[in-house]
Amino acid sequence: MKVRIHLLLGSLGAALVAFALAAPRVTAADKVDPVADAKAFQNFFFQKFPNVKHEDFVNGPYSMNEDMKRQWQEKEEFPPYEFALDAGKEMLSTPFKNGKTYADCFPNGGIGIRQNYPYFDSGEGKVVTLELALNRCREANGEAPYSYVKDEMASLTAYMAYTSRGKPMDIKIPDDPRALAAYENGKRYFYTRRGQMNFSCASCHVQSPGERIRAETLAPALGILNAMPIYRSEWSGMGTTSRRFVTCNSQTRAVPLEPQSDEYRDVEYFLSYVANGLPISGPGARP
Amino acid sequence: MKRSLGLAMLLALSLAPSARAANEADYKAAYAAAEAASKEAAGMRNQWTVTLSALAAAKKAADGGDFDRAVAAAREAEALAKASIFQASSEKEAWKAMEIR
Numbered sequence: 001m002k003v004r005i006h007l008l009l010g011s012l013g014a015a016l017v018a019f020a021l022a023a024p025r026v027t028a029a030d031k032v033d034p035v036a037d038a039k040a041f042q043n044f045f046f047q048k049f050p051n052v053k054h055e056d057f058v059n060g061p062y063s064m065n066e067d068m069k070r071q072w073q074e075k076e077e078f079p080p081y082e083f084a085l086d087a088g089k090e091m092l093s094t095p096f097k098n099g100k101t102y103a104d105c106f107p108n109g110g111i112g113i114r115q116n117y118p119y120f121d122s123g124e125g126k127v128v129t130l131e132l133a134l135n136r137c138r139e140a141n142g143e144a145p146y147s148y149v150k151d152e153m154a155s156l157t158a159y160m161a162y163t164s165r166g167k168p169m170d171i172k173i174p175d176d177p178r179a180l181a182a183y184e185n186g187k188r189y190f191y192t193r194r195g196q197m198n199f200s201c202a203s204c205h206v207q208s209p210g211e212r213i214r215a216e217t218l219a220p221a222l223g224i225l226n227a228m229p230i231y232r233s234e235w236s237g238m239g240t241t242s243r244r245f246v247t248c249n250s251q252t253r254a255v256p257l258e259p260q261s262d263e264y265r266d267v268e269y270f271l272s273y274v275a276n277g278l279p280i281s282g283p284g285a286r287p
Numbered sequence: 288m289k290r291s292l293g294l295a296m297l298l299a300l301s302l303a304p305s306a307r308a309a310n311e312a313d314y315k316a317a318y319a320a321a322e323a324a325s326k327e328a329a330g331m332r333n334q335w336t337v338t339l340s341a342l343a344a345a346k347k348a349a350d351g352g353d354f355d356r357a358v359a360a361a362r363e364a365e366a367l368a369k370a371s372i373f374q375a376s377s378e379k380e381a382w383k384a385m386e387i388r
Contacts, residue, residue: 037387040387040388041387044387187386188382191382191383191385191386192378192382193374193378193381193382194333194374194375194378195335195336196335196336196337196367196370196371198374200382200385202385203385206385206387207385250336253335253336253337254333254334254335254336255329255334255335255336255339257332263332
């Protein structure tokens, strides 16, 4: 009987020690730590694709396949997004009806600032993307907002991205619990499965980059937004980050959210933050 | 023989209700159930496109007077909506398993 009690107490003690050792780990794993996340995120891709230069991940599927890369480099001599660059440049400098321009809404007149978007606005307590900031600028100056998914918005962001080409993504997460919550919400959105296909963003862009899904080669998640906006042959035109999210949702048979919904803003925040240090390459061209 | 006949009659009777053609009331009940589940999924920000397609198909069939097809489509919509609700509920925690750490 005594032996049994000793055994029982011994087992209980061992269980308590194991619990005490495991508990801090659970807490640590649940703590929001964007710096550790970004390091782990980047290392995952660097280790998965040791032959891809780090700065090359921003070129999406072209970083995964040499043949595709050669074709793309040839296309870049006459890039399909060129018309959007010209249009965006003109739009950025054309005054609104009130005589002001976009330059009045952005630091440095909107030139070379793409790498700082999205940012967390402490006043509003939410993430502000470049697309959102552009439309807010228009509305503040008495102009109607543009569609978030293509055309004028894609042209404007294309030109702004072009003026930031080569600059490293530089997203800040301020010491504000709301900013951390937005980041965490974006991370959750990225990894959450949705739609009848039961796919998350990560199903394609973490688990399967470089693999084919039908005729397309999947891009790695690392640096995927650095190339935005993009000209897609599939779209026969330009598309913004919003359009990319909407299309991804539809492809999983999930009803897309409204462009610039909190979830989309937050996932853009997460994906941009974990790509910090990688160069802006937008506008991009994709099959 | 008598026993087999009895069994056959029992089988026929048990199948009889499902063989009955659906009417407008059946459709309305099935559609209401599907719509409620669909709204719940939308509230969880996890509506599926196929749920909406099935709901639309149910309505179209009912408008054309084909209540059998309308009820079948509405039931399909309800099943899809319930699956999307299950997905959203389970993913509240399950997403963490995919996270790069």
